[in-house]
Structures are given as C-alpha cells and as structure tokens.
Amino acid sequence: MKIKWFIFFLSIMTISFIFYSFIEKKADPPIKIGVLLIGENRYEKLAGLKKGLADIGYKDKELTYIVKNANEQQDKLEVMITSLLNKQPHVIVTLGGIETVQLKEKLEKENLYIPVVFAGVAAPKELGLINDYRSPGGQYTGINNYHTSISGKRLELFKELIPSLKRVHLLYDEEIEVSRLSLQETVEAAGKLSLEVIPWNVADRSYKNKIAENIEENDGLLILPSFRIEALTEEFIQLIKKYYLPSMALYEHEVEKGFLAGHGASFYEQGYQAARYVSSIVQGNAPKDLPVELPDNIRFMINKQVSEQLGVTLNHEMLSNAELVRLKEPDKGVKDK
Structure with missing residues (x-):
C-alpha cells in the first residue's frame, strides 16, 4: 500500500513539474x-x-x-x-x-x-x-x-524673493520652440511687474561675453526650458559665481549645484x-x-547656502513657503537615482 501511495505522489509531482515547465515556457515575453x-x-x-x-x-x-x-x-x-x-x-x-x-x-x-x-x-x-x-x-x-506656462510665474517669484532686483538676464534657446514660447511668457510677465529683462540666446556661443559686458548692480539671471540649457548648467554656475548673480532655475539638481532658487516639476x-x-x-x-496631465507636484526651492555666499537679502515670507535645498557634492560615477 505504501508503495502505491509513493508511486501516486511521485506521478503527481512529475505531472506538476511538466505542467509548470510548460506554463513557464509559454509565459508572455517581456x-x-x-x-x-x-x-x-x-x-x-x-x-x-x-x-x-x-x-x-x-x-x-x-x-x-x-x-x-x-x-x-x-x-x-x-x-x-x-x-x-x-x-x-x-x-x-x-x-x-x-x-x-x-x-x-x-x-x-x-x-x-x-x-x-x-x-x-x-x-x-x-x-x-x-x-x-x-x-x-x-x-x-x-x-x-507646465514649464512654459509658469515661466512668467517663475519671474514673479524671483522678484518677490529678491525685492532689490532691478534687471534680469534671460537665458533662452532661439532654436527650440518651447524656449521661444517661454521667453514670450516671461517678457509679458516682466511688463506687468515693471521689471527690465534682457534676453540672451545660448545658441549664440558669445552669450557669456555679452552678459559680462552688460552686468550691473542688482541684476539677476533666469533660465528658460531647453535641452541645450540643461546641458550648460556648469557653465551657468561659473557665471553666477564670477559675477555674484542671484539666479532662478527650474530643477532641483540645478539648485543643488549652485542656483539660488528653482521653480518647476522635478x-x-x-x-x-x-x-x-x-x-x-x-x-x-x-x-x-488618455488625458494629458499636469505635474503632481511643482516645487519652489531655495538654496540658503548660495544666498549667504552672494550676500543677497531675501524676502523672509518667501523663505517660509519654499523648500530649502543644500549644495550637493558632484556625483562620482553615479548616474541613476
């Protein structure tokens, strides 16, 4: 009797193994x-x-x-x-x-x-x-x-954050339509704020020299959307440090690297x-x-370390509404989050 039960269970196990092997082979490809x-x-x-x-x-x-x-x-x-x-x-x-x-x-x-x-x-x-x-x-x-639509709002926040701001250098990309649209939104907002803005096209590689020749006291710098602008972050940081320019970006990693503030979806x-x-x-x-969605979260970030380095006076009410971000050491070989 024991031998019969053993053979029975052995047969069940064998059939199960064959069945699951077959199922696995037939599983949907990735x-x-x-x-x-x-x-x-x-x-x-x-x-x-x-x-x-x-x-x-x-x-x-x-x-x-x-x-x-x-x-x-x-x-x-x-x-x-x-x-x-x-x-x-x-x-x-x-x-x-x-x-x-x-x-x-x-x-x-x-x-x-x-x-x-x-x-x-x-x-x-x-x-x-x-x-x-x-x-x-x-x-x-x-x-x-939403980064084009909030370009004007980004300028408004920048002005509220630094009441002493008189002029803003706008970095945009003439070759990218989204960047041109964002520039239009920002210039319109500047008119309502009675704030002078000076656009500079980063596709023109002489833009840095032109900014350097036109910097005045109480100037600031604001960047607009473009893949080329994203790739020039380190170049902008050097400009910011050299001329002690308060600056407004879009993304967290830009604020972590040395921009004063940022406003956008990460x-x-x-x-x-x-x-x-x-x-x-x-x-x-x-x-x-499937309806197109807006970002679940749009962040307003400030790097207080940068504000201290610049010696700029910030609106304390704005600080209470912002997410504080610290300078981040450069990654060493780490690419993904």
Whole structure:
C-alpha cells in the first residue's frame, strides 16, 4: 500500500513539474519599453519611470527597457530613433520635448503607429503633439510639465524673493520652440511687474561675453526650458559665481549645484508620473483616450547656502513657503537615482 501511495505522489509531482515547465515556457515575453533621451540629465526621468512601474506592481522580468541616448547631440537623435524603432518596442517613452518632436517626424514619415508617452513636455498642444489636453486624439499622451506656462510665474517669484532686483538676464534657446514660447511668457510677465529683462540666446556661443559686458548692480539671471540649457548648467554656475548673480532655475539638481532658487516639476517625479500612462497603455488603452496631465507636484526651492555666499537679502515670507535645498557634492560615477 505504501508503495502505491509513493508511486501516486511521485506521478503527481512529475505531472506538476511538466505542467509548470510548460506554463513557464509559454509565459508572455517581456514588454519592450523604448526610452528616448537627448542627454545624461534626463536619466533621472528614467529612474522615476522604473520606480513608478515597480510601485504599480511590474516585476523586472516583465519589462525590457531599450534606452537610446543622443548624448546632448541633436543631430544624433535621428540615428537613435531609427535604432529604437528597429527594436519594435510596444510603447515608447520620450524624456523631453525635442525627443518627442523628432520622433513624431520620423513616425509620420514612416507611417508607423507606436503608442508614445512623453514624460514631461512643455506646451505639447502648441508643439502639435496633441489635439486637446482632455482628448489627445492621436498616438501621444503624457505629462505637460507646465514649464512654459509658469515661466512668467517663475519671474514673479524671483522678484518677490529678491525685492532689490532691478534687471534680469534671460537665458533662452532661439532654436527650440518651447524656449521661444517661454521667453514670450516671461517678457509679458516682466511688463506687468515693471521689471527690465534682457534676453540672451545660448545658441549664440558669445552669450557669456555679452552678459559680462552688460552686468550691473542688482541684476539677476533666469533660465528658460531647453535641452541645450540643461546641458550648460556648469557653465551657468561659473557665471553666477564670477559675477555674484542671484539666479532662478527650474530643477532641483540645478539648485543643488549652485542656483539660488528653482521653480518647476522635478525630472524624477515627471518620470514617476509617466509610469501610470505606460501601465494603462500596456493594459490595452489607447493614448488618444488618455488625458494629458499636469505635474503632481511643482516645487519652489531655495538654496540658503548660495544666498549667504552672494550676500543677497531675501524676502523672509518667501523663505517660509519654499523648500530649502543644500549644495550637493558632484556625483562620482553615479548616474541613476
């Protein structure tokens, strides 16, 4: 009798092993997520995206990330896009405006349909990516990081923070539409504030010399959205330190590196928020039916260490409403959050 029971259980175990081996072999292949970025700074968005999908419940083995980085070279983006499309991803996540616009041009040229989630783009409707914020109507949806729309507000906060501010040097990128739109918003706000602003185009490499020739007492510096401006952070920090310029940025990492203040949605949080869209598309929803969202959180940050170094007097009421950020030592070989 014992031998019969032993044979019975052995048979059950053998059948179970064969069954589960068969199931595992038949398991769905990993979901291929294409990721397109213009440069290193935007890896923070990828870190947020991965964490967001993990928090939703996706396991590492269920996802494959195909990452293409143009390393701050706009002319290399097209090559990266072609390489990415050859991998046939199920969905593509673009980590900024220039990536999304150039991908759109390629998809239209090749007449390809692949769902695209933009993890933070300023003015997606104005760029022609969507028809409407509630009903995008195409193959694109994602996060409007609102950085163009709040450019005027950023200048207003800068003036409130430093009451002695008389003029502001605006750094923008003439070659990037979002940057031009942001400049327009900022100039309009300056008129309402009766504040003088001087625009400088960073695509003109003589901009630093021109600023140096025009700096006066009680001047400040404010940067506007552009991938090229993101890549020039260290250059701006040198300018700020050399001429003791109070400065306003967009992102936390810029304030950590030496800008006085910042106002915007962080790279990491934009990526994290975009994970919801990727999950929804993977589950069968179409981008055209997924409303574009604003950032979950827009931060106002101040670096008090920088204010002390500059010797500038800040509005104490503004300090109580801000998130205090400290100078951060340069990372040593660490790229992802």
